[in-house]
Amino acid sequence: MRELSIDGRRIADDADVYVIAEIGHNHQGSVEKAKELVRAAHDCGVDAVKLQKRDNRSLFTRDLFDQPYDHENSFGATYGEHREALELGHDAYVELQGYARSLGLGFFATAFDEPSADFLADLDVPAFKIASGDLTNVPLLRHVAAFGKPLIVSTGGATIEDVDRAVDAVRPLNDQVCLLQCTAAYPAAVEDLNLQAIATLRDRYPDLVVGLSDHQDGIAMSLVAYMLGARVIEKHFTLSHTWKGTDHAFSLMPEGMRKLVRDLRRVPDALGDGVKRPLDIEAKPLEKMGKKLVAARALGAGHVLGPGDLAARSPAGGGLPPYALDGLLGRRLVRPLEVDEAIHPTDVEPVAEPAVQATREGA
Incomplete structure (x- = not known):
């Protein structure tokens, strides 16, 4: 039976969908803005909030780190300065983790490198996210799997052989794996979502929970994903489409997230038991x-x-x-x-x- 547990929350075909508000770096490097986002996400009814963690100096080549990055969404003169300005440190994470827990929210992050994975492991996060770009990063997959916490793995840009390789690398160490169908475009057009891949992943991995990392800028496609068997839905979240940064434009604002969560929670009741009868x-x-x-x-x-x-x-x-x-x-x-x-x-x-x-x- 496909089943996963994050912070005591059971995720399975017969359970409520698990909704993650992807805050990423939409906090713009501000702890206070991050707390506002966490609170708003809670008020929308999501199950968890997620950030992104990078050790920028070790993650990027020197050329990329020092590359000029001067445009309207930049927070620094170089790409490295930009990324550093958006990064939250240990004390900020501890504060946000405690705040999320006080609201009853799951709190974890995407680990883009091994130092970041170790950073999150020291915080005892209940799960780890692996981005699509690291699906082929078998060393990182094994490193994170060894922590024994659930792994939520995005599969954007992947072949089925890439997914097989990742699953084969992780499963000997950790069988708590969730695969997310994903289109690694920001935003993703409806015609590029390939939601039928959810059914493909479910058929190929009958004991793994499957979900959707949804980069489309509406809410309807996540509902279609649920009908195809997705039981984890991840959506980017912001408080304003006008904020500086590349992700805000396709992120859901609170009203959209609230409606998404509401509609996802309604689906099981709407499906009923299939018996045709007058009511x-x-x-x-x-x-x-x-x-x-x-x-x-x-x-x-x-x-x-x-x-x-x-x-x-x-x-x-x-x-x-x-x-x-x-x-x-x-x-x-x-x-x-x-x-x-x-x-x-x-x-x-x-x-x-x-x-x-x-x-x-x-x-």
Whole structure:
């Protein structure tokens, strides 16, 4: 059975979807903004918040670290300065972790390198996220898997062989793995989401939880993902699309996240049990909209019913349904009917066939 537990929260096909608000670096390097995002995410009803952790000096080549990075979304003159300005340190993480826990939220981060993974392990985070870019980074996968905590692994830009390699690297050390279908584009167009890959991953790994890292800028595709079997949904989260930074434009704001969580929680109830049956709440509307058979005109006793004598008119109830019409035609009324008066089974009798009548008279 595919099942995962994060901070005591069970994630499985028969459990509620696990929703992660990806804060990433949308906090802009500010602890206070990060706390605002955590609080807003909690108010939206998510299960967890997630940051991104990088050890920038060891992660990037010197050329990339020193590369000029001067544009409207830059927080530094070079790419390294930009990344350092967005990075939160130990004390900030401790403060945010405590704040999230006080709200009952899961709190963890993407580890982009081994020092960052060690940093998060020292904080005793309940899970680790692996970004799509590290799906082929087997050394990092093994390093993180060895901590024995659940791994949520994005699969953007991957072949199925890449996914197999990652799973094979992790499983001997740790079987608590969740695979996220992902399109590594920011934002991702609807036509590039390839949500059917969720079913592919579920079929290929029948004992692993599968989810979606959704970079599309709406909420509907996550609901489709749920219907395909995704039980973890990760969405980027911000408080303003106008804030400085590249991720804000496609991140959900609180109203969007609230609606997403609401709708995801509604899906199991909406699916029901599959038994087709009338519901009590349908009775009154269907009585008004439905129809019964009534006399289309005044009909006398002894009249043999023919086409046009009866009509299907609203409201339903207190008479025979329209599907009974064929069984009434050719029968004789035993009492008169006024126009629009409902007809009942006791209002008609069979008409004796002439041959049968002649036989009786001869006898």
